[in-house]
Amino acid sequence: MDKWFGYAGRILRVNLTNGKIKFEELRLEDARMFIGGTGLAAKIIYEEVDPKTLPFDPSNKLVFMNGPLTGTIVPSSSKYAVCAKSPLTGIWGEAHASGFWGAELKSAGFDGVIIEGKSKRPVYLRIFDDEVVLEDASHLWGSGCIECEDMIKSDLGRDVKVACIGPAGEKLVRFASIINDGGRAAGRCGMGAVMGSKLLKAIAVKGTGKAEIYDFDRLRRMIIRLYPVLMSFPSTQIQSSYGTNGEMASFYEYGDVPIKHFTLGSWEGIEKIDGEYMAKTIVKGQRACLGCPIGCWRYVEVEDGRFAGVKGKGPEYETVASFGSLLLNDDIRAIAKANDMCNHYGLDTISTGVTIAFAMECYEKGLIGRDDVGLELRWGDSDVILELIRRIGEREGFGNILAEGTRIASERIGGSAKELAMHVKGLEIPMHDPRAFKGMGLQYATSNRGACHLQGLVLRVEQGERFPDLKIYERVDRFEVKGKGRIVAVMQDWNEVQDSAITCKFLGVSPGHLTTFYTLTTGIRARLPDILKAGERIFNLKRLFNVKCGVSRKDDVLPRRFLEEPLKDGGAKGQTVNLDYMLDEYYEFRGWDPNGIPKIEKLRDLGII
Amino acid sequence: MSEGLFTEDEIKEDICRVMSTLYQKGLISAIGGNVSARLPGSKEFWITPSGIFKGQLSVDDLVKVDLQGNVVEGFLKPSIETPMHRAIYNERLDVNAVVHAHNPVATGLALSGMEIKPITVEAVLTLRKVPIVPFAFPGTEDLARIVAENIAGVRALILQNHGVIGLGFNLVEAEAIVETLEEVALTQLVASHFGKPKLIPEKDMELAKRLYKI
Numbered sequence: 001m002d003k004w005f006g007y008a009g010r011i012l013r014v015n016l017t018n019g020k021i022k023f024e025e026l027r028l029e030d031a032r033m034f035i036g037g038t039g040l041a042a043k044i045i046y047e048e049v050d051p052k053t054l055p056f057d058p059s060n061k062l063v064f065m066n067g068p069l070t071g072t073i074v075p076s077s078s079k080y081a082v083c084a085k086s087p088l089t090g091i092w093g094e095a096h097a098s099g100f101w102g103a104e105l106k107s108a109g110f111d112g113v114i115i116e117g118k119s120k121r122p123v124y125l126r127i128f129d130d131e132v133v134l135e136d137a138s139h140l141w142g143s144g145c146i147e148c149e150d151m152i153k154s155d156l157g158r159d160v161k162v163a164c165i166g167p168a169g170e171k172l173v174r175f176a177s178i179i180n181d182g183g184r185a186a187g188r189c190g191m192g193a194v195m196g197s198k199l200l201k202a203i204a205v206k207g208t209g210k211a212e213i214y215d216f217d218r219l220r221r222m223i224i225r226l227y228p229v230l231m232s233f234p235s236t237q238i239q240s241s242y243g244t245n246g247e248m249a250s251f252y253e254y255g256d257v258p259i260k261h262f263t264l265g266s267w268e269g270i271e272k273i274d275g276e277y278m279a280k281t282i283v284k285g286q287r288a289c290l291g292c293p294i295g296c297w298r299y300v301e302v303e304d305g306r307f308a309g310v311k312g313k314g315p316e317y318e319t320v321a322s323f324g325s326l327l328l329n330d331d332i333r334a335i336a337k338a339n340d341m342c343n344h345y346g347l348d349t350i351s352t353g354v355t356i357a358f359a360m361e362c363y364e365k366g367l368i369g370r371d372d373v374g375l376e377l378r379w380g381d382s383d384v385i386l387e388l389i390r391r392i393g394e395r396e397g398f399g400n401i402l403a404e405g406t407r408i409a410s411e412r413i414g415g416s417a418k419e420l421a422m423h424v425k426g427l428e429i430p431m432h433d434p435r436a437f438k439g440m441g442l443q444y445a446t447s448n449r450g451a452c453h454l455q456g457l458v459l460r461v462e463q464g465e466r467f468p469d470l471k472i473y474e475r476v477d478r479f480e481v482k483g484k485g486r487i488v489a490v491m492q493d494w495n496e497v498q499d500s501a502i503t504c505k506f507l508g509v510s511p512g513h514l515t516t517f518y519t520l521t522t523g524i525r526a527r528l529p530d531i532l533k534a535g536e537r538i539f540n541l542k543r544l545f546n547v548k549c550g551v552s553r554k555d556d557v558l559p560r561r562f563l564e565e566p567l568k569d570g571g572a573k574g575q576t577v578n579l580d581y582m583l584d585e586y587y588e589f590r591g592w593d594p595n596g597i598p599k600i601e602k603l604r605d606l607g608i609i
Numbered sequence: 610m611s612e613g614l615f616t617e618d619e620i621k622e623d624i625c626r627v628m629s630t631l632y633q634k635g636l637i638s639a640i641g642g643n644v645s646a647r648l649p650g651s652k653e654f655w656i657t658p659s660g661i662f663k664g665q666l667s668v669d670d671l672v673k674v675d676l677q678g679n680v681v682e683g684f685l686k687p688s689i690e691t692p693m694h695r696a697i698y699n700e701r702l703d704v705n706a707v708v709h710a711h712n713p714v715a716t717g718l719a720l721s722g723m724e725i726k727p728i729t730v731e732a733v734l735t736l737r738k739v740p741i742v743p744f745a746f747p748g749t750e751d752l753a754r755i756v757a758e759n760i761a762g763v764r765a766l767i768l769q770n771h772g773v774i775g776l777g778f779n780l781v782e783a784e785a786i787v788e789t790l791e792e793v794a795l796t797q798l799v800a801s802h803f804g805k806p807k808l809i810p811e812k813d814m815e816l817a818k819r820l821y822k823i
Contacts, residue, residue: 228785240703464815
């Protein structure tokens with residue numbers, strides 16, 4: 001390729017074992033087939049990482065990728081993705097974060113960074129355009145994420161963008177996150193632990209370049225005129241005004257917000273943790289990621305009470321629910337503190353909250369006792385919650401067991417603990433109860449990284465939104481299971497496109513418009529069917545990696561609670577998930593066999609083999 | 610937010626274009642209505658001048674004001690509603706354009722006690738809930754305060770005995786909101802005149818209904 005548009009056209013490869021640094025050219029064919037982001041990362045990992053590789057082995061690779069739209073004028077295109085074989089799930093792992101880091105990597109002239117091998121001592125990677133150096137990080141080792149970012153900026157300049165791990169990543173907590181830009185988190189699947197296993201503390205980036213746009217004027221004119229539509233997705237103004245937690249009250253009406261570890265359907269404390277209450281109490285400002293017209297990022301300060309002094313990036317909906325309703329904790333200030341601690345340690349807030357809830361239920365049912373834990377685990381006790389976060393982050397005492405995630409922890413505890421572990425394929429369930437949205441159950445069961453709410457966002461369809469570009473014309477009943485196989489598959493493929501291009505899912509960019517953005521940005525002519533087929537290809541490639549890791553229908557499951565235990569009240573009262581019916585439909589639509597393995601003809605059609 | 614997407618010169622030209630369009634459509638009068646816009650995230654904005662005939666403004670007529678209300682550039686007197694525009698920008702980071710028009714039908718319906726109802730797809734998708742804020746005298750800090758208190762999560766407001774406000778990430782959006790508001794109001798007026806307007810079925814506007822309590 002003589003000249004790249006949108007793409008930087010280069011991928012950085014850093015071998016931590018021997019210190020070798022290489023600039024590799026992006027191949028046009030790969031860009032066409034896998035777009036960028038998690039798509040390109042999937043191709044790299046599929047080709048280079050043996051599925052039998054242990055996640056903490058130096059042969060596992062950690063791949064940071066931005067997308068062709070990252071850092072351009074396309075709205076809400078600030079995200080990057082980071083992928084590896086996950087230590088939490090043992091299969092395909094990926095996480096995403098917004099902020100500014102991904103765009104800065106593009107400015108430095110790279111579409112991504114492949115980290116391989118393992119360093120002998122703690123290091124951080126400094127990327128200043130073409131000047132790429134592994135720096136000693138012994139002075140940073142042990143620091144919290146926010147502190148680490150600040151220390152690096154003090155050394156290298158405030159305009160440097162930093163993605164780093166905290167103590168949890170260093171100590172290989174299996175759900176450790178990577179934090180960038182003062183609290184934006186690549187949270188899921190333990191990518192921070194993979195980084196820690198390689199003794200890589202941070203990647204600091206500064207770029208002076210900019211990806212060129214193929215037809216800048218036309219793209220710009222199109223975007224400016226599209227704003228009335230771009231900003232018309234129903235949740236947009238709610239997220240602008242209240243952040244992602246602005247939807248909590250609405251989710252609660254559906255019976256979607258998990259309460260007491262997914263066992264209750266109603267709880268009076270919800271009004272003390274929802275977006276409006278948060279706005280009245282701890283929110284002191286609104287922030288936006290690069291190029292985002294929504295600005296869902298809340299800046300919070302706790303001014304009074306025991307947690308006075310907590311300030312910085314505020315908790316998202318997922319965090320408020322996981323440290324709030326899930327644990328019967330109605331103290332929004334304590335939730336802000338929990339969020340702050342997770343950002344310090346570098347912990348995924350969803351997995352952390354679910355793991356603590358799991359421990360509390362085990363305690364309540366007598367599977368563990370005070371002697372095992374060293375604490376009395378009481379629902380709603382914010383002191384206990386915060387102490388458990390600390391112990392997990394430090395891998396101290398019982399926290400060392402919880403740091404393994406609910407799946408392994410439940411095996412260690414034994415007895416009926418496995419029944420209480422709320423995960424799919426090892427990844428803890430996010431804060432949307434699939435009994436309220438049955439399609440979300442199928443999505444959780446089949447998402448390539450385990451229980452994931454963002455890879456499909458099928459609940460939007462089940463809330464009544466139609467996606468004509470995806471041929472989802474019908475009004476879908478959230479409790480119905482018939483027809484969900486097709487809808488989940490189509491939404492997953494579309495979300496693969498978004499995760500590869502990369503755009504934020506909170507802005508209502510339609511598939512057709514995104515296709516035009518892609519063509520005008522990159523000069524690579526694509527039509528909607530081409531783009532959606534790329535999404536399907538990417539989803540199937542990740543599945544193929546998982547199949548080689550041993551995944552099949554037996555793993556496309558949900559916790560028994562969702563299948564057999566209906567809630568007694570609330571918006572999802574009396575509902576359970578009929579997963580098997582949906583799975584049959586889903587496999588057939590996808591062109592997979594009844595055991596969940598992609599058929600040869602499907603893989604050929606997608607050009608994977 | 611959206612660096613490189615807009616230039617200040619274009620914003621100024623667009624303010625004049627929007628004023629001219631609104632005037633031609635009868636949504637502002639010769640001396641009523643005002644429009645402002647800023648670069649995304651900026652602490653200063655451009656606003657139309659006070660008292661000048663609104664149908665033929667040129668970029669030289671515009672005034673640049675900061676979020677404290679100080680005139681930064683321009684020599685004409687800024688719009689009397691500058692405090693209201695300022696209050697909106699202070700409250701909503703995602704808003705970079707404010708159109709205050711005198712939509713006759715929307716304002717009239719509100720005066721008769723009728724709220725905008727979910728009667729068309731645009732009413733649901735584009736407008737959702739349109740609060741009616743009580744009368745406060747134009748140009749006052751009182752009006753600015755009342756508006757600021759009512760703009761969380763909304764794209765349009767009706768000012769009782771006064772007019773309407775459309776908000777947007779850019780001027781195209783804010784202008785579209787004000788025009789859509791009048792279109793919906795007119796449709797509602799016609800339907801109300803001849804009977805009771807039929808609403809869009811609840812199941813077909815579920816998400817908007819739940820989020821905005823339409």
